[in-house]
Amino acid sequence: MKPLRDGTLTKLEWEIEEIKGLDPSEIQKLGLDGSKLVKMLRKMIEIRTFEEKVEQLYVYKAALQGAAHLYFGEEAIAVGVCFALKGEGYVFSTHRGHGHALAMGISPKEVMAELFGKVTGVCKGLGGSMHVCIDPEKGAMWASAIVGSSVPIAVGAGLALKYEGRPEVAVAFFSDGATNTGAWHEALNLASFWKLPIVFACENNQYAISMPASKAVTCGRVAYRAVAYGIPGMIVDGNDVLSVYKATIKAKERAKRGEGPTLIEFLTYRMKGHGVYDKAEYRPREEEERWKKLDPISRFSKLLLELGVISNEDLKRLENEVKEEIEEAVEFSKKSDFPPFSMLEEVTFR
Amino acid sequence: MREITYAEAIREALKQEMQRDPNVFLLGEDIGAYGGAFKVLKGMLDEFGPERVRDTPISEAAIVGAAIGAALMGLRPVAEIMYMDFLPIATEQLVVQAAKMSFTSGGKLRVPIVVRTQYSLGRAHASQHSEFFPVWYMNAPGLKVALPSTPYDAKGMLISAIRDDNPVLFIECGLLYRNKGSVPEEPYEVPLGSADVKREGEDVTVVAVSRVVVEALKAAEELQKEGISVEVVDPRTLSPLDRKTITDSVKKTGRAVVAADDHKTGGVTAELTATIVEGAFDYLDAPIVRVASPDVPIPFSPPLEKQYMVWSDDIVKAIKEIV
Numbered sequence: 001m002k003p004l005r006d007g008t009l010t011k012l013e014w015e016i017e018e019i020k021g022l023d024p025s026e027i028q029k030l031g032l033d034g035s036k037l038v039k040m041l042r043k044m045i046e047i048r049t050f051e052e053k054v055e056q057l058y059v060y061k062a063a064l065q066g067a068a069h070l071y072f073g074e075e076a077i078a079v080g081v082c083f084a085l086k087g088e089g090y091v092f093s094t095h096r097g098h099g100h101a102l103a104m105g106i107s108p109k110e111v112m113a114e115l116f117g118k119v120t121g122v123c124k125g126l127g128g129s130m131h132v133c134i135d136p137e138k139g140a141m142w143a144s145a146i147v148g149s150s151v152p153i154a155v156g157a158g159l160a161l162k163y164e165g166r167p168e169v170a171v172a173f174f175s176d177g178a179t180n181t182g183a184w185h186e187a188l189n190l191a192s193f194w195k196l197p198i199v200f201a202c203e204n205n206q207y208a209i210s211m212p213a214s215k216a217v218t219c220g221r222v223a224y225r226a227v228a229y230g231i232p233g234m235i236v237d238g239n240d241v242l243s244v245y246k247a248t249i250k251a252k253e254r255a256k257r258g259e260g261p262t263l264i265e266f267l268t269y270r271m272k273g274h275g276v277y278d279k280a281e282y283r284p285r286e287e288e289e290r291w292k293k294l295d296p297i298s299r300f301s302k303l304l305l306e307l308g309v310i311s312n313e314d315l316k317r318l319e320n321e322v323k324e325e326i327e328e329a330v331e332f333s334k335k336s337d338f339p340p341f342s343m344l345e346e347v348t349f350r
Numbered sequence: 351m352r353e354i355t356y357a358e359a360i361r362e363a364l365k366q367e368m369q370r371d372p373n374v375f376l377l378g379e380d381i382g383a384y385g386g387a388f389k390v391l392k393g394m395l396d397e398f399g400p401e402r403v404r405d406t407p408i409s410e411a412a413i414v415g416a417a418i419g420a421a422l423m424g425l426r427p428v429a430e431i432m433y434m435d436f437l438p439i440a441t442e443q444l445v446v447q448a449a450k451m452s453f454t455s456g457g458k459l460r461v462p463i464v465v466r467t468q469y470s471l472g473r474a475h476a477s478q479h480s481e482f483f484p485v486w487y488m489n490a491p492g493l494k495v496a497l498p499s500t501p502y503d504a505k506g507m508l509i510s511a512i513r514d515d516n517p518v519l520f521i522e523c524g525l526l527y528r529n530k531g532s533v534p535e536e537p538y539e540v541p542l543g544s545a546d547v548k549r550e551g552e553d554v555t556v557v558a559v560s561r562v563v564v565e566a567l568k569a570a571e572e573l574q575k576e577g578i579s580v581e582v583v584d585p586r587t588l589s590p591l592d593r594k595t596i597t598d599s600v601k602k603t604g605r606a607v608v609a610a611d612d613h614k615t616g617g618v619t620a621e622l623t624a625t626i627v628e629g630a631f632d633y634l635d636a637p638i639v640r641v642a643s644p645d646v647p648i649p650f651s652p653p654l655e656k657q658y659m660v661w662s663d664d665i666v667k668a669i670k671e672i673v
Contacts (some may be wrong), residue, residue, distance in 0.1 A: 014356075020379060090423070124456025140450065141422050142459065149447055152412040155418020156427075163375065163401065163425065169547035171421070183442070272626035348491050348542045349590075350515040 016233045018168030018221055019323035022242040024307060030246060034309045037207040040083055041243055041304055042318055044075040044297050047099045049322045050108055051272075053330065054098070054115065058276040059155075068129040071099030073239075073271030076296035080104035080244025081171060083095035084252060085139070085142050088168045089199075092154040093133030096203075100173055101133040104140040113331040118336035125339045126347065147208070148174065148181030151200070155187045158261070169197045169255045177208025188263065199248060200263040203238065204331050205270035207229040223265040231261050238266025239296040242303075243282055269294070351532040357499035358388045359533050360466075361520065363508035364391070364428065366537045368398055371426060374512055377404040378430030380467075387432045388468065388527055414440035418448045418517075426512055431467040434521065435481045448517040449492035460515045464508070468522035471611060472561075472659055476650035482612045483504045484559070484624050487519050488588045488621065490556055494518040494542050494602040501531035503586060506540030509619040513518040514542060523561045542587045545595035548615070551581035554673050558584060558663060559610040562641075566609060568662035569669065577673055588618065596622065596631030604635040607668045614642035617645035636672035641665055 051070045055282075057063040073076065074096075082091065082103035088242060093100040116119030122132050131146035135181055141157060144150035154172035161168055177244050178184050183229070191198050202222045206213050219225060226233030232254070237248040244266060251262035255256045269291035273280040280288075304310045354362070368374045376394065382405040385392035387545070395403045408412050410431055417427035431437050437444070444465060452608040469482040487495045494516050498504040506523070511518040548563060550571050558566040563584045570580035583599050585591055600606045606626050610618040619640040627636055641664050649655050 047455065078495050092419075121456075122609060123454060123458070126456045127454045134458060137421070141419075142447075142455075144447060146442065146446055149415070149442060152415020152443065153419040155412060156416035156421070157423050158419070159416050160420040160423035160425050163420070182410045183415065186407075186409035187415065190405060190409055190412045190416060194404075234419050342550070343456075344453070347453050349494075350452055350457075 016235060017225070019234060019236045019243045021237055021240055021248050022246060024118060024303070026246070026341070027242065028248065030242070032245070036083070037304055037309050040079050040324065041300055041310070043079045043103055044241065044300060045319060046073055046108065046322050046325070047075045047078065048100050048297055049326050050098060050102060051110070053326050057330070066128055067095070068097040068115065069274065070272045070274045070276060071096055072205055073291070073295070074205055074261055074268045075099055076241035076244050076300070077201065077238050077266045077268060079141065080241040081104055081199070081201050081248045084245045084248035085169070085171065088140050088190045089138070089171050089252070090134065090157045091171045091173065092137050092141055092150040092157065093141070094147070094175065095130040095145040095174050096175070097130070097133040097143045097242055100143070101140060103152065104133060104135070105138050106132070106135050106140060108329040109332045110324055112335050113333040116333040116336070117338060118333055118338040119339040120332070125344065148178035150174070151178065151184045151187040152190070152312070153336060154198060155191045155196060158191060158198040159194060161197050163193065167256055169252050171199045171201055173201050173203060176204040176206070176213035176222055177211070180216055181227060188225070188229045188231070191261040192231050195258065195260035198261040199251045199255065200261055201248070202263065202265045202269055204265050207269050207270055207274070207283065208276040212283075221265060223263060226263040231263060234262065234264045235265050236264055238268035238301065239294045241296060241300050351534065352590055353530045354501055354533050355398050355527060356501045356504050356522075356529045356531070357388065357503040357527040360390050360508055361392070361394070362533070363505045363537075364394065365397065365489055365514070367435050367509055367512045368402060370537070371627050372425065374426045374428065375402040375404065376408055376430065377417060377638045379406055379408055379413070379432055381405060381430055386430065388524065391526070396537050398466050407656065410439040414465060417465070418443060419463055422451075422459060422460045425469070428464045428466060428512060431465060433479050434467045434469040436479050437467050441486070444487065444517065444519065445487065445490040445493060449490045452516070453492055461517045462515045463645045464511045464518045464520050466520045466522065468524045470524040471648060472525045472655065474650060474652045474655060475626070477647040480648040480655070482569065484521060484612060485616060485618055492516065493589060494587060495521065496587045497521045497523070497540055497560040498586065499526065499560055499584050501529065501533045503540055505533050506538050507535055507542065507586065510542050513539070520544065521560065522556070526563050526564070529564070529594055530667050531607040540586070543583045543590035543592055545583055545592035547581060547595065547599065548584050549580065549582040551579040551603065553579045553603060554580045554605040554607060554669050555603045556607045556609060556669070557596055558582060558616050559588070562609045562611055562660050565660060566661040566665050569665035572666055573669060580669065585622070591621070591625065593625050593629055597626055600626050600630040601633040604633055605672050606634070606663060607639045607641060607672070609641035609660055609665055609668070611643045614640065617642050639668040641668045
């Protein structure tokens with residue numbers, strides 16, 4: 001137990017754990033074999049390739065309209081968390097949800113077609129980019145485009161799991177920005193009050209549009225806010241997929257033991273602007289360069305190459321496969337139909 | 351038939367649905383040992399235990415949010431928001447989240463929640479504990495809005511609301527809680543989206559909402575003595591709105607008064623008037639008269655509050671303008 005800040009809060013019971021970079025010897029202990037590691041890397045590359053394509057379609061080809069918030073640079077979090085769930089989790093996503101959707105096993109075709117507003121999309125074209133992580137059969141429960149608002153809803157999912165004595169967990173993805181909303185604070189308090197099986201997964205990508213987390217999160221770290229709700233907080237290297245995986249397993253096991261929620265702050269970086277059209281001129285280029293060196297995909301592929309889990313040829317082949325899959329998703333989307341206007345009333349009420 | 355109060359009818363609906371379906375549970379502030387701020391839930395904790403009658407901290411957004419999440423997982427939560435004035439805190443969850451989930455997901459999601467609340471107009475609770483703004487929620491496609499005016503409707507509509515796969519805002523009226531009426535003991539449904547002709551008449555239609563239905567019936571009784579025959583229509587739900595029953599009645603009588611005790615501008619009476627103009631204009635023999643509360647916040651001072659509200663005298667006066 002060390003003080004949170006010098007001289008303050010020292011009398012409180014609190015627990016903040018840090019997980020930074022994993023010793024490769026730990027990998028086996030986590031139950032990750034070669035094929036699973038490659039699957040994780042493949043999924044990260046899938047998300048990155050998808051987002052590169054989306055950016056191209058919006059900005060350079062003007063083929064897509066509306067908003068799109070790219071997950072570029074945060075891939076380790078969606079993949080680490082969703083793989084750690086092993087099908088035992090219900091996920092609540094955000095406006096920046098392409099990565100969550102793909103990591104939950106929604107196909108690139110369905111996600112891409114949704115961005116095109118086509119009836120073959122995951123929400124039949126009615127949701128768009130900010131609502132792609134919705135497929136209850138896959139555990140993707142809802143994606144709120146209002147920052148912070150899906151967090152109380154995730155609490156309700158945790159409540160349902162506890163109510164029915166089910167062994168799964170609910171996961172709320174949100175950003176550093178969300179932790180400044182009232183809904184978020186109400187949600188954490190209520191989850192702790194009822195000791196619900198929830199993983200609060202904060203993707204601290206350092207910015208809420210242009211507002212730096214370093215200024216807006218006034219106690220310094222999102223994880224410290226766990227103290228106020230009597231739950232454990234964790235600070236995790238969010239650009240290391242194995243650290244993400246390990247932290248999530250830990251929080252999930254704790255939830256399954258009936259010990260309640262955990263707040264995990266994954267430190268990462270929004271490598272692109274807030275949305276596709278934002279050039280992020282409000283932040284220093286040196287900072288971007290610093291984070292580029294911590295690119296989660298380069299780090300993970302380098303590790304797997306070093307460990308001999310994958311060869312350079314394998315990696316090349318995998319990248320090409322993914323590229324082809326994304327191209328197919330675009331072709332599929334272009335060929336698909338728009339939804340009929342008559343559908344709108346049918347789905348407004350059940 | 352046995353008579354019970356409006357509050358007892360609500361309690362009975364909840365009780366019977368909880369006995370029938372283990373997925374139904376309650377959450378809200380002071381609903382457990384306290385029995386709800388108006389004792390509507392008295393005894394529920396003893397019968398169903400703290401897992402199904404869940405007291406919450408003061409967190410309106412999280413109460414409704416938690417209900418939504420539980421509903422997405424297959425449960426049927428009934429959340430209570432103590433006063434309608436507190437509902438705006440949870441309105442983002444109810445309107446921007448719940449009401450849009452089926453739509454935004456292309457029909458994949460369903461959100462069977464009921465949010466119960468009540469308006470306390472007429473109890474000298476001042477501007478922040480008396481409000482009644484049902485139109486905010488009428489303007490939210492995907493959300494049903496139910497406002498029973500009798501114990502019979504309260505029980506049947508609440509049972510329907512709980513069994514409905516859409517989010518339902520169930521607005522009770524504090525002043526009606528002690529009103530008694532005939533209520534069958536067995537469970538029954540009053541369909542949401544069907545208006546009810548509370549009293550048949552020939553000369554004029556009064557379309558009234560929630561407690562003002564009771565005032566309209568008093569007015570009808572009084573005018574009967576003067577030989578004026580008044581038909582009283584209660585929409586019962588504002589979303590969906592049963593426009594047909596309303597316009598059919600006006601087609602029959604040729605005259606209409608619309609009455610509700612929310613603010614006049616952009617209020618319930620505005621939509622009801624528009625409904626009649628669109629659906630029965632050619633049948634009107636006189637202008638439509640609106641009876642509503644003024645466009646000011648609700649005053650504390652009891653005589654002023656009384657004057658602010660809609661009473662049977664106001665409705666009698668309105669009817670006499672056009673009959």
